[in-house]
Amino acid sequence: MALAHRSPRLERSGNPIRTPDAPATKSGRIAGPLWRVFLTLLLGTLGGAAPLVAQGARDTPPGTCPNGRVTDLFFDTHSIFDVERLQEGGSFLWALQLANKLHIRTRSSFLRRELLFRQGDCLDLFLLEESARILRGYGFLARADVYAVPQSDGNHHVVVDTQDDWTTKVDLGVSLDGGIQFEGFDVTEENFLGRGMELAFQYQRRRERRDIGFSYKTTRLFQTRWDAAFTVGGTRRGDFYDAEVSYPFFAETGRHAALFSFQRRDDLFPYSLERGETYTNLVVPFTFERIAAMAATRWGRPGRLALLGAGVSRETASLPDLYSASELIAGGAFGSGVVADSARIERVLPQAFDGWRTRVDLLLGWRGVRYETRRGLDALRGIQDVQLGTDVALTLGFTPGTWGSGGADADQDVYGLLTLFGGLSRPELVLQAATRTEGRRVRTGPHAGDWRDVFAELDAYAYWLPPAIPNHTLVGRVSLAGGWNVGIPFQLTLGGRDAIRGYDTDAFPGGRRMIVTVEDRAYYRWPAPEVFDFGTTLFVDVGRVWPGDVPFGMDSGMQAAIGGGIRFGLPAGTARAVRLDLAFPVSGAGTFRDVVFRVSMREFAGIRNGLADDQMTRSRWGSLGSSELVR
Known part of the structure; x- marks a missing residue:
């Protein structure tokens, strides 16, 4: 998936909101080893260990980003119905507009925390795709997409584009x-x-x-x-x-x-x-x-x-x-x-x-x-x-x-x-x-x-x-x-x-x-x-x-x-x-x-x-x- 293929999507994403950068019991002799494994894994979980790296990331020298960095994040959150695409004066347009007004959109702060990358990270297409899949897994999102827009300096803006379902x-x-x-x-x-x-x-x-x-x-x-x-x-x-x-x-x-x-x-x-x-x-x-x-x-x-x-x-x-x-x-x-x-x-x-x-x-x-x-x-x-x-x-x-x-x-x-x-x-x-x-x-x-x-x-x-x-x-x-x-x-x-x-x-x-x-x-x-x-x-x-x-x-x-x-x-x-x-x-x-x-x-x-x-x-x-x- 070439990055240039996704850049036109930014033109159709409405008016994205630019957000500021986010800071970055006795077990006995048989059961004993299993208990030690369990406690070791639990402490690792509580310690917030780093995520697995994507394919190829281990081959990247420290401090370099072959695909550039994520310099900006934009969140384009759509309500339930895209009334701008509907013809003006439609029979039920007023009802759809009312539904949108009553609905509370998904907050960009929630979407940001679900991403597998942060502003300033090296661009990794796998992490973008996985982030989009995580968002699509929520039943209250009718659709979700995460894509990169290349910039002239070799870095990228990333757009998180979502549409809510009726919740x-x-x-x-x-x-x-x-x-x-x-x-x-x-x-x-x-x-x-x-x-x-x-x-x-x-x-x-x-x-x-x-x-x-x-x-x-x-x-x-x-x-x-x-x-x-x-x-x-x-x-x-x-x-x-x-x-x-x-x-x-x-x-x-x-x-x-x-x-x-x-x-x-x-x-x-x-x-x-x-x-x-x-x-x-x-x-x-x-x-x-x-x-x-x-x-x-x-x-x-x-x-x-x-x-x-x-x-x-x-x-x-x-x-x-x-x-x-x-x-x-x-x-x-x-x-x-x-x-x-x-x-x-x-x-x-x-x-x-x-x-x-x-x-x-x-x-x-x-x-x-x-x-x-x-x-x-x-x-x-x-x-x-x-x-x-x-x-x-x-x-x-x-x-x-x-x-x-x-x-x-x-x-x-x-x-x-x-x-x-x-x-x-x-x-x-x-x-x-x-x-x-x-x-x-x-x-x-x-x-x-x-x-x-x-x-x-x-x-x-x-x-x-x-x-x-x-x-x-x-x-x-x-x-x-x-x-x-x-x-x-x-x-x-x-x-x-x-x-x-x-x-x-x-x-x-x-x-x-x-x-x-x-x-x-x-x-x-x-x-x-x-x-x-x-x-x-x-x-x-x-x-x-x-x-x-x-x-x-x-x-x-x-x-x-x-x-x-x-x-x-x-x-x-x-x-x-x-x-x-x-x-x-x-x-x-x-x-x-x-x-x-x-x-x-x-x-x-x-x-x-x-x-x-x-x-x-x-x-x-x-x-x-x-x-x-x-x-």
Whole structure:
């Protein structure tokens, strides 16, 4: 990317504002070395170690800048709608102008602190690109670009050009799965006072969930690079607390990372029952609590990074009052269940873990990734940063001695977690695949020598942008997931918004699942492309679930659904997409009358929001992996 190619952009950046320069426990003999590694990494993090240098920077003699220096920084922050590009006297121009006036723009001081370089530094194009990617990662920015403008003296001005998204969101949860249902509402300010802080109030009443809570998030705790997130509230059964303070690997240049987290939740786990029964669900109470700390370091160059870390965690789980508090639900009426019979409850006893476990972990990894900006993938025409290359991470853990576990189901184990990622692109093609496999080998107790709580999943996506069909993207997805010998509440289903979309969430419970999706996404420069993006979609979902060894599991046989809908993004050019879909089953007893209508605020079948499966995630009570340290 030649610098001269970007210089005309300064003429179109409005009236940039020039800003002044910114100043520049007993561990035992086995666990002892891991504790020393952990403390060393933590002290390095707190010490604010220097970032990794970009490729080629080590070959630069001290005091020289082959590409010149960054002599000035300009911040061009646009509001939500670019009304200057709209025709005067448009029908809704006054409404867009009012929205801009009510909106508080992102502050240049916040943007400045997110940059990986400072005024006076040597110009490094890699750091400019990484800084732009960091900014695009914030949901309250519809677009962000960071580019250099060459000057006659060989130095450069750098322009940070951003456009805000609408940040105050009031979402009314309305579902038409099996009839019109009110599922609560959220009030969220994603960019409070333009400082990048998120404040939210949530009332969620979807299925077994009835959560009322408040949350606060910031990526600049006390004006540092530490992130913080706090959530507190109540559920149908009790309370939930979630607190996390982390110093993540910042982009591809961060050297050290650390995380401290505490989570507690009193809730219900909804088992789906076989189709044709009077009741649709069995909900059982559970309590889960985890406290964890991790620290890691990495070395090498961006695109060739090795990782070493350590962590310690303690998980406590139980299913209290299992016989007296478990309920049978009919027709999705989770607020008015009846006491469950003992025969059904006994079917979930193999997953009724009661105890606590302390684990010490060693983290290893290799990260060889780069990022490429693409349009027309999960966004309609907004820019999306696509991760390419390979990423391998391994976590090895163990319970340290008899004091490392307790409770009715106490045992000692060795734990392993392996994650693999691969991505590649061609001008007309993007491929991504990720796998995650974890399990624990029990060393003591009645299950000694057995592999328990084994989870495995694979997700692969292909995006094809055919030149012969402009503004169309063909998306293919293959998703495999399963659990083996699971001793905690776990079950998969074949239906839902992120599975086969022609069935409701409770359809076809089982322990192993396969889903294949083919989707055509089209974008149209109509009806108001300067204001919002608009497109359509057609899709086919095919899948199957197998019973495995989970309660109420079944073999669904091959099932399929077809559907279509519309997609739109506001403002124009945003990376977000809202979907309105209609889908219906075309296999088994399904008919055109069994249509399912859904409104989704994000792409569930896509790579933008990650490849993790929600039903797998809710049952993962093991150690955290190094992916928790990356932002």
